[in-house]
Amino acid sequence: MAGTPPSSRDPSPQPRRPASSAGRPKRGGLLLGRYELGRLLGHGTFAKVYHARHADTGEAVAIKVLDKEKALRNGLVPHIKREIAILRRVRHPNIVRLYEVMATKSKIYFVMEYVRGGELFARVAKGRLKEDIARRYFQQLISAVGFCHARGVFHRDLKPENLLVDESGDLKVSDFGLSAVADQFHTDGLLHTFCGTPSYVAPEVLARRGYDGAKADIWSCGVILFVLMAGYLPFHDQNLMAMYRKIYRGEFRCPRWFSRDLTSLLNRVLDTNPETRITVAQIMESRWFLKGFRPVRFYVEDDQVHSLADDENEVPDQGPSQPPQPPPPQQEDDGDDSGWESDSSVASCPATLSSEERRRPLGSLTRPVSLNAFDIISFSRGFNLSGLFEERGKEVRFVSAQPMQTIVTKLEEIAKVKSFAVRRKDWRVSLEGTRESEKGPLTIAAEVFELTPSLVVVEVKMKVGDREEYEDFCERELKPGMQNLVHHTASIPDILSDTE
The missing domain is CATH 3.30.310.80 (Kinase associated domain 1, KA1)
Incomplete structure (x- = not known):
């Protein structure tokens, strides 16, 4: 589907085909004159995700390719535009980066951060994780989710398949295709769209009577934590309706290897009453969560996200490791759908400084x-x-x-x-x-x-x-x-x- 993340797991390996055979625009052998397209990483109903490399910088990226005709025919253009706006709003070290968006008459291209470690799901599928590792992933997940909520963004499809792990072992939240923003709330202050994956969805979402996006995300985080620590789902049942009943009633049992602090935290996160369910701030104050926790500190400058070390006192030189440079800034989309019919590529995340300015010595x-x-x-x-x-x-x-x-x-x-x-x-x-x-x-x-x-x-x-x-x-x-x-x-x- 349109929200398929640029995962590094390859569910359907295929030999590399020439770009022209798939009808992809190219100029001088490059996708839109800038990217060398590589292997297929994954695909959904409306999108395919490829590994690619920026021709000038050599930076590896993931490019999600959407068929514009299918998107228009299925009314997905507003969703695509919202996803772009959301990804520009939630720049965080534990969220997959969107570098730029390009469009031709037939295709839409999301150029995104390439996360080499693959899906967290693949790691859990091999068995439960050690507590310290699961705790670190959960800490990073909560940091990213809390950041999104503070900016009025609610993911609504959190699950291990949408959590990637980079080569440093850090978690990255991906796939904001089903996300909502605060201005989508109804007059009752709630969201009403039923979405998400049944095993991870909150009971109030299943009830279809309106729900708080932040509370629903917290429930999903609790299910994820249980899966990381147990190796299986807390409410799993082969019969879908039986599983729904378990979710409604909050019927789950923590394994004997769960510590008292972890069990206490999960009981508060997987509270079927959203009014009394624990908040992100309260999670970050819990004893189990705080063990070994190092708050995420970072800053955004020149449209780039920089992690902040404790002893850092000045802006680090970005050097050659910075993301691929977008093309010169062009007129941004003004909300008119006609912009999707342009022949030229468009950059939705243009750099604010040239590469020459970025290389200038600090303090000059x-x-x-x-x-x-x-x-x-x-x-x-x-x-x-x-x-x-x-x-x-x-x-x-x-x-x-x-x-x-x-x-x-x-x-x-x-x-x-x-x-x-x-x-x-x-x-x-x-x-x-x-x-x-x-x-x-x-x-x-x-x-x-x-x-x-x-x-x-x-x-x-x-x-x-x-x-x-x-x-x-x-x-x-x-x-x-x-x-x-x-x-x-x-x-x-x-x-x-x-x-x-």
């Missing part, structure tokens, strides 16, 4: 970005049109006549007071908290823009984390600390104020 500062007339208008309350182009959290902006180095240094001083990790690249500063919450550590981005040769605009906004914690930081630390740098006679209104 360039001239700040200049604001044009449209940017200046957008700073005025009531004329902020930027929301038409990208989602923005609560922002603080102000104008200053101070040297840019003074502004950046002051931001770094304020960050250290709150024990934030500081990352700097040119005139951009990232402040990263260490306190974990359901929404992850607070991360704040600050950037300096040139307004005139003597004036600059400083923009500070929350990227990730808890909104209340961010607002508290702005009121108690940021605004008092930066007050002396504000150019009070500036003509732009609402200086040092939260934009609406």
